[in-house]
Amino acid sequence: MKEILKFDNIKAYWAETVTASPWVAVIRSLVRREARAMSAPIVQPASVAGRALTVVIAIMCFLACLTAGAVYIVNQSANDWFADIASEVTVQVIPVEAAEFEKKVTLVSLFLAKQAGIVKVSPLSAEESGELLKPWLGNSDALSALPVPRLIAVEIDRASPPDMSVVRRALESNFRDVTLDDHRRWQSELRTVTRSMALGGFAVLILVGAATVASIVSATKSAMASNREIIEVLHFVGARERFIAHEFEKHFLNIGVRAGLVGALGASVMFLLLPVVMRVLSGGGLAAAEFRQLVGSAVLDWQGYLLFGAVVVVVASLCMLTSRYGVYRILKSHD
Amino acid sequence: MIRFENVGLRYGLGPEVLRDVDFHLVRGSFHFLTGPSGAGKTSLLRLLLMSLRPSRGLIHLFGQNCADLPSPERADLRRRIGIVFQDFRLLDHLTTWENVALPLRVFGKSEASYSEDVTDLLKWVGLGDRMTAYPEVLSGGEKQRAAIARAVIGKPELLLADEPTGNVDPNMANRLLRLFIELNRLGTSVIIATHDFQLMDQCDAPRMVLNEGNLEVR
Incomplete structure (x- = not known):
């Protein structure tokens, strides 16, 4: 609220903060070609370092989405499995x-x-x-x-x-000669198994997440180093820090979103094909049924795909923030 | 307009490269800044551009003490200064026209508002037919004129030029000097850092001579 009060009216606040956001600029550039300026972008759009960064982001985003999707499916299957077994008891008549x-x-x-x-x-x-x-x-x-x-x-x-x-x-x-089995022992063992699976999945997810963060931060820093001259020239011609940071945030967010979407799309295709692949690999009949029983249907629901969107947002934000930090670090050496 | 009081500068723990520099430049003045290589000319220009902070002393630019200014205000002051670098510093991915228009773009002006001015200026410096060329295909003289055009497009009150004739032949050097004199006549204060005595002899302007970090105005 204090932020809004700094401006004369809500329209000024909207123009200064919301429409000036790098996210808005990137979304506009994705949906409307005419929104782009007539002049070339201030930050070089296609450089060797930029292309390398795009490839790194796409691959890491693909791996992160694959891991997130796999952990999600395993977790869902384990929960379904546990819920099924917990809602049923068996009576045996000798x-x-x-x-x-x-x-x-x-x-x-x-x-x-x-x-x-x-x-x-x-x-x-x-x-x-x-x-x-x-x-x-x-x-x-x-x-x-x-x-x-x-x-x-x-x-x-x-x-x-x-x-x-x-x-x-x-x-x-x-x-x-009638016994009731409430599967308590089986449930307890299953609970241990499902918890182990979920924990193992999260551990892998954390490792892949850490590798993704490290790769993207490192690749963005390299790409920023090649842009040092642009930052210095902008600084000397009177650009404010905020303007320079905004130009680079826009550029790196653009790379992050596009490359991230490619990675997420690749992972989505993999998950769409997974049930078909599993059907082919497991054959038909009883074996397939047992396989399905064990690992679930391997179908990712919409919430799983939503997770991919979250991965793209995190990856793109990471690029944007690293570039912002890089700009301020370079400018600090000149001020 | 510019006042230096007992300004000293050292890099890290090294020796002072500028010592007790004192001078006062009035609006509309024209000065050469000269001295042997390594005398501190570029350092003095960087102090004027607020790209370095002095180790001691006071610098007043346009009536403001630079030491107390926050970053946005320093950027605003820099907009009143045009700079021509020794190595041009044109951005390779932008055309000559886009390089010259860069300061106005940075100031937040719309392309439509400055398009004609940039084209006129490029014609004035003799680059009318090189507007869409990229820096890598320009000659040394063309790059120099593009860099000068970029420095003056924002109508600066102060123009700093670091060895502006270092990469051009004597004929081109004379043309560039005439360009600076013309800008000065239009009201811009000019400081040209050079050790080209032939160039300085062509213009009766005061010389700021730096020697071993000490400044003398002749």
């Missing part, structure tokens, strides 16, 4: 008395359906239970001869989950 077995499964299912906090009860048929064992036993006739326990999948209400110890006690007191 086939002790063959004659009464089907009736017992139905009774247990009805009993479970009446419990508060349980949304859905899905008893698996004998064939479905057998299917689960096929990966280990194969297509064998011996399967029908075995006393295969029957599973009942119970979906619980995530908003108001039941007290599982109460449900377990009620089951055990009403039925014999």
Whole structure:
């Protein structure tokens, strides 16, 4: 507010601060060619150092977007995985008395359906239970001869989950040879795995981020060194520090945005093609399903692509700020 | 207009390159600044341009004490000074026309407002047919005239020229001197740093002679 009060009116404030922003200048130059000045830009648009900087930014932005996208997908898959497992419990009915077995499964299912906090009860048929064992036993006739326990999948209400110890006690007191598995041990192990995956992903992201920052700052400094003469001439002909800094900010922000967009676009294409590549690599049928179950669908949602936009903004801002610092450092040696 | 009082200058911990420099220049004056190589001519010009701060003493430019001025005000004072560098310092990626127009662009003027002035000035210094040429294809004399045009396009009150005839033949040197005299007649104070005695002999102007850091006005 104090900033605004320095100006006569809001229009002057807008002209002095908002429209003079290097971001506005770069966006204008991207969307409207006629917005560019008739004369050549004061800062040389295409130099060897500038081209090298463009390549470095595009590559580092591509790598940073790839890492950010991969970490995002892994995190999302782990969360989905954990949410699925946490919202389901399994009841196992042991086939002790063959004659009464089907009736017992139905009774247990009805009993479970009446419990508060349980949304859905899905008893698996004998064939479905057998299917689960096929990966280990194969297509064998011996399967029908075995006393295969029957599973009942119970979906619980995530908003108001039941007290599982109460449900377990009620089951055990009403039925014999019936056990409830709330996947607690599996959940605990899974939580450790997902947290490790997320932490590992963030560690990689931080490393790639640090490498990106170091490369871009270094490349921008090199590009700035080649512009020393321009800065000195502008200084001697009476340009204010703010004007010189603004010219360079505009130039380096432009490089940062364009190169960053190229990198982000490359990464987006990679992520768009990833599900197709995964489908081709994993083949069809059960193997593909298991692969998908393990690593997720590898589809990046819109929030993931938004993350790429954030990477471009950070990278371009970094270029802009480094150039600004470079200008003031050179000018300090002359004032 | 310019007053130096007991000005001394040293670079880092080295010896003083300028010692107790005292002088006063009035508006519309014309001076040569001379002395052997390494006597401190360029350092004195840089002090005048506020690109160096004196180690001691006071410098008043256009009635203001330069030591107390914040950066934006120093830039504003620099706009009242035109400078011609020994090595021209034209920007290679800009055409002759754009190089000459640079100060006006920096002052925030619109291209339409100064376009005609720049073209007229370039014709006046004999570069009418080289307006779209880049510095790398200009001869030494053409670069020198472009640098002078850039220095005077903003109608400065003070013009500083560091060895402006160092890279041109005697004939061109005479033409450039006539250009400086003409500018001085129009009201601009001029200081030309040179050790070209032939050039100085052509004009009856006071000489500021620097020798081992001491200044003497003759």
